[in-house]
Amino acid sequence: MTNDERQPLFDHRLRERFFSQRVLVLDGALDDDNGTVLATQLLSLASEDPRKDIALWIHSPGGSVPAMLAIRDVMRLVPCDVATLALGLACSAGQFLLSAGTPGKRFALPHARILMHQGSAGIAGSAVEVEVQADDLRYTRDTVLGLIAADTGQPIDRIHADSLHDRWFTTGQALEYGFIDHIVNDLSEVVPVRMHALGIGVEAA
Numbered sequence: 001m002t003n004d005e006r007q008p009l010f011d012h013r014l015r016e017r018f019f020s021q022r023v024l025v026l027d028g029a030l031d032d033d034n035g036t037v038l039a040t041q042l043l044s045l046a047s048e049d050p051r052k053d054i055a056l057w058i059h060s061p062g063g064s065v066p067a068m069l070a071i072r073d074v075m076r077l078v079p080c081d082v083a084t085l086a087l088g089l090a091c092s093a094g095q096f097l098l099s100a101g102t103p104g105k106r107f108a109l110p111h112a113r114i115l116m117h118q119g120s121a122g123i124a125g126s127a128v129e130v131e132v133q134a135d136d137l138r139y140t141r142d143t144v145l146g147l148i149a150a151d152t153g154q155p156i157d158r159i160h161a162d163s164l165h166d167r168w169f170t171t172g173q174a175l176e177y178g179f180i181d182h183i184v185n186d187l188s189e190v191v192p193v194r195m196h197a198l199g200i201g202v203e204a205a
Contacts, residue, residue: 022045022052022054022055023055024055024056024057025057025059026057026059030060030063030064030067030068030094030097034067035071036070038071039067042054045080046080050078052080053080053082053102054081054083055085056084056101058085058090059086061091061092062093064093069144071097072096075097075101082101082105084098084099084102084106084180085108085184086114086171088109088113089113090108090113091113091115092116095114098179099148103181108171108179108180108184109171109183110185113168114174115168116148118141118163145159145163151179152177
């Protein structure tokens with residue numbers, strides 16, 4: 001069997017199993033397709049039960065800015081708390097979504113790594129087109145940095161300065177900076193009783 005013929009380990013059936021327990025997973029790069037799926041799943045779960053928490057588990061190198069902004073908008077729109085968890089890597093858009101979780105419910109595993117930066121985009125075309133694109137990029141950058149400042153409690157000037165170059169954070173540094181509220185020390189912190197139907201932390205019946 002070739003690599004292309006192998007089924008992904010985190011397949012649709014496993015995703016559905018987690019979804020039934022109100023756990024969404026961003027694994028890999030965020031793009032417009034999986035971003036739309038995550039946003040609509042948040043809305044669906046909130047409609048199903050507006051009082052129960054939703055969990056968003058993140059292992060991502062980053063990705064689409066429009067997708068991450070849409071997901072954050074939905075996270076703020078739904079009445080449920082959205083708990084976030086950095087599994088191993090939360091870069092750029094992954095960091096943005098991690099820190100956008102409900103205050104007090106943002107977690108990271110002990111050896112997760114978090115990266116903040118402004119990102120980049122190619123600009124091309126006529127002088128007028130370049131100016132229009134540059135204005136739009138500045139607007140998007142300022143919007144994103146302002147939201148990170150709001151979510152972390154850091155001054156916008158510090159967020160801007162720290163994001164000019166890739167800045168990596170350990171979980172301890174991320175806790176101090178305000179990206180997360182807790183470093184996971186116990187399974188029950190991120191896998192509460194209602195999730196035991198997944199078979200996590202208990203023996204299967």
